[in-house]
Amino acid sequence: MRLQSCYNFQDFRRLAKQRLPGPIFNYIDGGADDETTLRRNTAAFEDCDLVPNVLAGVGQVDMSVTVMGQKLTMPVYCSPTALQRLFHHSGERAVAAAAEKFGTMFGVSSLGTVSLEEVRQHRTPQVYQFYFHRDRGLNRAMMERAKASGVEVMMLTVDSVTGGNRERDLRTGFSIPFRLTVGGMMQFAIKPRWAIDYLTHEKFSLPQLDGHIDLGGGALSISRYFTEILDPSLDWKDVEDMVRFWNGQFCLKGIMSVADARKAVEIGCTGIVLSNHGGRQLDGSRSPFDQLSEIVDAVGDKIDVIIDSGVQRGTHVLKALSVGAKAVGVGRYYLFPLAAAGQAGVERALGLMRTEIERGMRLMGCRSVAELSRENVRFR
Ligand SMILES: Cc1cc2nc3c(=O)[nH]c(=O)nc-3n(C[C@H](O)[C@H](O)[C@H](O)COP(=O)(O)O)c2cc1C
Numbered sequence: 156m157r158l159q160s161c162y163n164f165q166d167f168r169r170l171a172k173q174r175l176p177g178p179i180f181n182y183i184d185g186g187a188d189d190e191t192t193l194r195r196n197t198a199a200f201e202d203c204d205l206v207p208n209v210l211a212g213v214g215q216v217d218m219s220v221t222v223m224g225q226k227l228t229m230p231v232y233c234s235p236t237a238l239q240r241l242f243h244h245s246g247e248r249a250v251a252a253a254a255e256k257f258g259t260m261f262g263v264s265s266l267g268t269v270s271l272e273e274v275r276q277h278r279t280p281q282v283y284q285f286y287f288h289r290d291r292g293l294n295r296a297m298m299e300r301a302k303a304s305g306v307e308v309m310m311l312t313v314d315s316v317t318g319g320n321r322e323r324d325l326r327t328g329f330s331i332p333f334r335l336t337v338g339g340m341m342q343f344a345i346k347p348r349w350a351i352d353y354l355t356h357e358k359f360s361l362p363q364l365d366g367h368i369d370l371g372g373g374a375l376s377i378s379r380y381f382t383e384i385l386d387p388s389l390d391w392k393d394v395e396d397m398v399r400f401w402n403g404q405f406c407l408k409g410i411m412s413v414a415d416a417r418k419a420v421e422i423g424c425t426g427i428v429l430s431n432h433g434g435r436q437l438d439g440s441r442s443p444f445d446q447l448s449e450i451v452d453a454v455g456d457k458i459d460v461i462i463d464s465g466v467q468r469g470t471h472v473l474k475a476l477s478v479g480a481k482a483v484g485v486g487r488y489y490l491f492p493l494a495a496a497g498q499a500g501v502e503r504a505l506g507l508m509r510t511e512i513e514r515g516m517r518l519m520g521c522r523s524v525a526e527l528s529r530e531n532v533r534f535r
Contacts (some may be wrong), residue, residue, distance in 0.1 A: 163507070190438065204532065221481075236490060271304055281308070282309075317382060317385070409431070427459075479529070
């Protein structure tokens with residue numbers, strides 16, 4: 156299978172699976188516990204039907220949106236994800252360049268493998284995804300660094316105060332640094348091309364944390380990072396202090412309840428991302444799309460409501476925008492193409508997404524995102 160034969164999420168996933176050692180593929184693909192939430196995230200979109208209007212004069216369609224003060228030429232952005240240079244040696248560099256080409260936003264994770272400063276050279280809005288550490292001095296230093304680099308949006312992930320139970324990773328032994336089981340090692344041995352790529356490019360590192368925490372070097376594993384270094388006592392007061400200190404666009408990623416959405420408004424956040432981390436954290440939790448209308452009804456006029464988890468198609472995006480989301484984040488949708496073909500893969504995926512949204516808007520009889528509304532959807 157080749158990149159040119161990839162037309163949708165499942166095609167990219169298949170190609171990534173061919174290229175990646177099994178433990179890495181499963182790290183991207185997998186979810187928590189029984190993966191119930193992972194499956195529901197995408198299935199939720201199938202319980203909603205689009206109701207098109209016709210003869211609407213759709214010669215020109217404008218899919219641009221403004222979210223948290225950022226003008227995006229398409230309503231889909233690349234959500235922050237960890238460890239990208241493990242998936243393809245170009246990692247965040249490829250994702251940032253592709254996002255810039257499509258005029259959209261991208262995120263750099265606290266566990267990113269390229270420094271947030273290096274990808275600042277791309278003239279497109281950048282999110283910095285923050286994990287809150289027990290060491291308050293470290294938190295302050297990381298925020299100051301992001302501020303100095305001119306990052307547009309601070310995104311604090313709040314659904315990961317402890318790690319999810321990813322049983323696929325337990326079986327393969329996937330961890331950073333690698334502690335593979337014999338079966339896991341065999342799976343690396345049968346993908347020599349990935350190994351050659353990995354070994355002939357710059358050494359793995361986590362530049363957002365370097366100088367503070369030694370994760371790349373060996374002593375500490377990623378799972379211990381979640382259990383020992385992140386701070387489960389994080390509360391609304393801490394976040395309020397962060398919002399005040401940041402004094403700019405500040406968004407909480409992983410909000411699901413109306414009560415929390417209201418608190419986010421009260422403490423001065425400018426955005427919330429309805430997300431369950433792509434089904435990787437609390438299995439059995441509701442899918443963001445199922446929960447979207449409740450949240451939009453409660454706070455949609457006071458804060459930008461964004462959604463991620465399970466989005467694989469342009470029509471999924473149209474459904475979310477119709478219900479009231481301001482923009483839509485994707486994770487695996489660009490990670491599999493990244494793994495399959497680097498920047499060319501991410502560009503192909505974003506290009507297909509843009510074409511699907513444009514076609515969908517025409518077929519829906521909508522010339523702009525503002526014309527999408529709840530009139531256009533029905534739930535079964
Ligand atoms: C491999 C992988 C790594 C991720 N790393 C992070 C991370 O470091 N920080 C974060 O806030 N979210 C992380 N996420 C979650 C994504 O930002 C996003 O919420 C999720 O992927 C959306 O679901 P989707 O993959 O179904 O689109 C990660 C997701 C995946 C698949």
